[in-house]
Amino acid sequence: AGFLEFRDALTSFMAELAALVVRDGEGATKFITIEVGGAKSFVDAKRVASTIATSSLVKTAFYGQDANWGRILCAVGYSGVELDTGLVGMCLWPGDGGEPLVLVERGEPRLPLDEVRAAEILKGEDVKIVVDLGLGKEMARMYTCDLSHDYVSINADYRS
Numbered sequence: 001a002g003f004l005e006f007r008d009a010l011t012s013f014m015a016e017l018a019a020l021v022v023r024d025g026e027g028a029t030k031f032i033t034i035e036v037g038g039a040k041s042f043v044d045a046k047r048v049a050s051t052i053a054t055s056s057l058v059k060t061a062f063y064g065q066d067a068n069w070g071r072i073l074c075a076v077g078y079s080g081v082e083l084d085t086g087l088v089g090m091c092l093w094p095g096d097g098g099e100p101l102v103l104v105e106r107g108e109p110r111l112p113l114d115e116v117r118a119a120e121i122l123k124g125e126d127v128k129i130v131v132d133l134g135l136g137k138e139m140a141r142m143y144t145c146d147l148s149h150d151y152v153s154i155n156a157d158y159r160s
Helices: 002-023 042-053 056-063 069-077 115-123 149-156
Strands: 031-039 089-094 101-105 126-132 138-145
Touching: 002 031, 002 138, 031 042, 042 069, 042 126, 042 138, 056 069, 069 089, 069 101, 069 126, 089 115, 101 115
Parallel strands: 031 126
Antiparallel strands: 031 138, 089 101, 089 126
């Protein structure tokens, strides 16, 4: 039991540290948690989460407070993970843990998009994207931030 307790405590501490690093990102205005579940393997879930987290189009959409579910789904698609697009689901969660906004169910967009609810969620500093691939039981969580004008300015003003 000692090893498992240590492992769990260390994992929790490292997750908190990772979140702090992301929150301190240059020019960041949003802290985005990405959870990908329903994957066949942890490797697949991590790959999808990483692809979403590193997408410049997703990051700029969040900076612009745009619930552009198409950009997120596009990243899921080009992750290279085998998908059944008819099973994919996606929700946007507010940082306060309130009610999620369902964006996609069983591969179909939930239209019309509730723009008022989307704007409420995206005004917050903390946002969570939950993607369900519908293929298994594995999941991965990843943290990222938005891509702002300040980030571009900070990184354009010096030479390394």
